[in-house]
Amino acid sequence: MPELPEVELYTRYFAEHALGQKISRVVVRDARILGATTPARLRAALTGRRFTRVRRHGKHLFAEAESLWLHLHFGMTGELAYYRDTRDEPRFARLVIDFAGGGHLAYDDMRLFGVIDLSPAPDEFIYAHGLGPDALDPRFTPGAFTPRLVGRRGAIKALLMSQEIIAGLGNLYADEALFASGIDPRRPAERLSTAEAGLLFRAARQILRQVIKRKAMGQTYPPRYLIPHREEGERCPRCGGEIGRAVVGGRTTFYCGRHQK
Numbered sequence: 038m039p040e041l042p043e044v045e046l047y048t049r050y051f052a053e054h055a056l057g058q059k060i061s062r063v064v065v066r067d068a069r070i071l072g073a074t075t076p077a078r079l080r081a082a083l084t085g086r087r088f089t090r091v092r093r094h095g096k097h098l099f100a101e102a103e104s105l106w107l108h109l110h111f112g113m114t115g116e117l118a119y120y121r122d123t124r125d126e127p128r129f130a131r132l133v134i135d136f137a138g139g140g141h142l143a144y145d146d147m148r149l150f151g152v153i154d155l156s157p158a159p160d161e162f163i164y165a166h167g168l169g170p171d172a173l174d175p176r177f178t179p180g181a182f183t184p185r186l187v188g189r190r191g192a193i194k195a196l197l198m199s200q201e202i203i204a205g206l207g208n209l210y211a212d213e214a215l216f217a218s219g220i221d222p223r224r225p226a227e228r229l230s231t232a233e234a235g236l237l238f239r240a241a242r243q244i245l246r247q248v249i250k251r252k253a254m255g256q257t258y259p260p261r262y263l264i265p266h267r268e269e270g271e272r273c274p275r276c277g278g279e280i281g282r283a284v285v286g287g288r289t290t291f292y293c294g295r296h297q298k
């Protein structure tokens with residue numbers, strides 16, 4: 038499921054392949070992927086324009102086409118594909134953008150949990166949807182993160198995934214950040230110390246940066262991560278403790294029963 042690192046790579050992919058090219062045709066293959074817009078409105082808005090800028094916030098991608106914004110959310114299985122030969126169109130392409138130069142950009146999404154929409158400018162969208170700062174925003178600091186958590190009710194993992202406190206973490210990397218900082222995902226946020234909140238914030242950022250770097254180079258996850266050991270009864274790569282499974286915030290959660298407290 039695409040979280041911040043995957044969407045960051047889609048953003049770079051979009052920038053590399055789609056910026057600056059004139060849009061010659063917009064084909065909606067499956068209108069169920071559209072948010073509030075319609076195929077006709079999307080076609081009218083984009084045809085003849087060029088994408089001039091692309092930006093990511095959390096798990097959201099925003100592409101500007103000459104002062105209009107296209108918003109992409111990748112749901113569970115969304116991804117982008119750029120190709121020149123139409124026979125390479127991916128199987129679950131829901132939207133295809135043809136460029137005057139002969140290339141095609143498809144948004145592929147088997148499960149259809151993603152969303153494509155026309156959007157207000159990203160800052161307005163972020164405000165309207167109550168999104169927190171992007172997890173990798175250089176201006177975001179432990180000192181800004183901690184007060185966003187303090188006084189909040191609920192399990193720490195559920196809050197990390199909510200997107201309101203920090204934008205970009207989903208099920209996988211919320212678990213990973215808690216694993217790295219030795220915090221039990223079920224712990225109530227109100228029982229987190231300032232020092233622990235700082236540790237968690239730094240761990241989350243370090244993990245996200247490392248994953249982006251490794252994925253960009255086609256590498257797998259480090260063996261000391263929880264990710265390769267997400268199975269009940271596995272051994273923790275850090276302390277040898279037993280990996281446990283729980284449901285937190287409605288999502289399947291893995292943690293080390295020994296070093297996460």
Ligand SMILES: [Zn+2]
Pocket residue numbers: 273274275276277278293294295296297
């Ligand atoms: Zn452990």
